[in-house]
Amino acid sequence: MNLEPLKIAMHGVTGRMGTNQHLIRSILAIIRQGGVQLSSGQWQPIEPILVGRNAEKLKRLAVTVATEEIGRSIEWTTDLDAVLEDQSVDIFFDASSTQMRPELLRKAMQQGKSVYCEKPIAIDPDTAAQLAEVAHQTGVKNGAVQDKLWLPGIRKLRMLRDQGFFGKMLSVRGEFGYWVFTGHDGDQPAQRPSWNYRSEDGGGMMIDMFCHWEYLINDLFGPVERVLAHATTEVPERIDESGAAYRCTADDAAYAIFALQSGVTCQFNSSWTTRVRRDDLLTIQVDGTEGSAVAGLRECWIQGASVTPMPTWNPDVPQPINFYDNWQQMPNTTEYDNAFKVQWELFIRHCVGDAEFPWTLASAAAGVRLAEAGARSANEQKWISIEGGSSNVK
Numbered sequence: 001m002n003l004e005p006l007k008i009a010m011h012g013v014t015g016r017m018g019t020n021q022h023l024i025r026s027i028l029a030i031i032r033q034g035g036v037q038l039s040s041g042q043w044q045p046i047e048p049i050l051v052g053r054n055a056e057k058l059k060r061l062a063v064t065v066a067t068e069e070i071g072r073s074i075e076w077t078t079d080l081d082a083v084l085e086d087q088s089v090d091i092f093f094d095a096s097s098t099q100m101r102p103e104l105l106r107k108a109m110q111q112g113k114s115v116y117c118e119k120p121i122a123i124d125p126d127t128a129a130q131l132a133e134v135a136h137q138t139g140v141k142n143g144a145v146q147d148k149l150w151l152p153g154i155r156k157l158r159m160l161r162d163q164g165f166f167g168k169m170l171s172v173r174g175e176f177g178y179w180v181f182t183g184h185d186g187d188q189p190a191q192r193p194s195w196n197y198r199s200e201d202g203g204g205m206m207i208d209m210f211c212h213w214e215y216l217i218n219d220l221f222g223p224v225e226r227v228l229a230h231a232t233t234e235v236p237e238r239i240d241e242s243g244a245a246y247r248c249t250a251d252d253a254a255y256a257i258f259a260l261q262s263g264v265t266c267q268f269n270s271s272w273t274t275r276v277r278r279d280d281l282l283t284i285q286v287d288g289t290e291g292s293a294v295a296g297l298r299e300c301w302i303q304g305a306s307v308t309p310m311p312t313w314n315p316d317v318p319q320p321i322n323f324y325d326n327w328q329q330m331p332n333t334t335e336y337d338n339a340f341k342v343q344w345e346l347f348i349r350h351c352v353g354d355a356e357f358p359w360t361l362a363s364a365a366a367g368v369r370l371a372e373a374g375a376r377s378a379n380e381q382k383w384i385s386i387e388g389g390s391s392n393v394k
């Protein structure tokens, strides 16, 4: 017997993340493979309806792009209120700008819809907690994107941890970032939206990336006990999408130390004003008594105790050791599907009662709390304790 399609309203799908990661690489890819396979072996079909404010952009995605990807067009509309009230819509998804999100999610949950959304779920912890509370009270299925958990490099790191490769884990160092063009460089336009650099529009490095660091650190290494952060706006003026100069009011670099309940120290540098000379845009080095690993987005390199070279400090001679030697690249031992698609499939299975889904709004609220704690630490120039420890609990 064929299952009825789950109807998924997608808002914010005309944006960078909405179009690429969520529509093309997740939802249309799932349709192309015949739906989501359930534990029974049956395939759960899905059917999207795109919703937004720009009819031209929506039509291009729903007709041109969908036809290229799945050989047919899909539904679209600019009537957001009608979609929120439409009882045939099972899941409301939002990847629009962060500030719109709480109100839309609240309305959708009150209409009994399952909700799924991009991070951060809100820009302040109280609003995030209220959303988690509405989810609790309405009892709807809910979730937020925590895509980094399914990156191949992170999966390899998790495997090393589970195998006990590190021995006693000592410290973690995350380097995230790259140069985001300011728009002043002639033919090199900015590669990120201008709202990212305006705090009044929900932008800023800490609110963007600390939500990721919270669930990532928590999943791999355990809850954060306290944070010490410093944030700056290193580029004060950028050029927006219309070619006009604007003042940057949000932090574009943040440097933080997260002390974990386990005693492990995690240090994360996050910057849109740095040029990359490392293996990837995000690298996470974990040092342990028995071995170290450096994970990028896809690859992971390891060095065990027995192949650790012995450096001596002598700046008077050329460095005799090439420190990139004696690292081994881990093999790919499984298929690594797109991280967003993997999480979408889990959420869809959750909505039809076929999987647990711990990456809820309540869990995402912990990310907003950590971002706020980071901001407070930077403003007050002191350590901020995370009450009860940050955690990914439902």
Ligand SMILES: NC(=O)C1=CN([C@@H]2O[C@H](COP(=O)(O)OP(=O)(O)OC[C@H]3O[C@@H](n4cnc5c(N)ncnc54)[C@H](OP(=O)(O)O)[C@@H]3O)[C@@H](O)[C@H]2O)C=CC1
Residues within 6 Å of the ligand: 011, 012, 013, 014, 015, 016, 017, 018, 052, 053, 054, 057, 095, 096, 097, 098, 100, 118, 119, 120, 145, 147, 193, 208
């Ligand atoms: N998980 C991850 O790795 C990442 C997550 N994100 C998150 O995804 C979200 C979107 O980011 P991104 O795709 O970069 O942003 P974009 O600026 O590219 O897209 C914003 C989207 O929101 C819509 N939108 C903005 N303002 C309004 C409004 N007033 N009314 C209706 N629609 C509106 C835009 O519609 P229109 O096209 O009509 O303007 C567009 O669809 C953010 O919350 C961000 O934090 C971002 C990057 C990575």
Ligand SMILES: O=C1CO[C@H](CO)[C@@H](O)[C@@H]1O
Residues within 6 Å of the ligand: 208, 209, 212
């Ligand atoms: O995960 C992410 C990857 O990097 C981007 C920043 O440059 C973020 O916006 C995003 O959330």
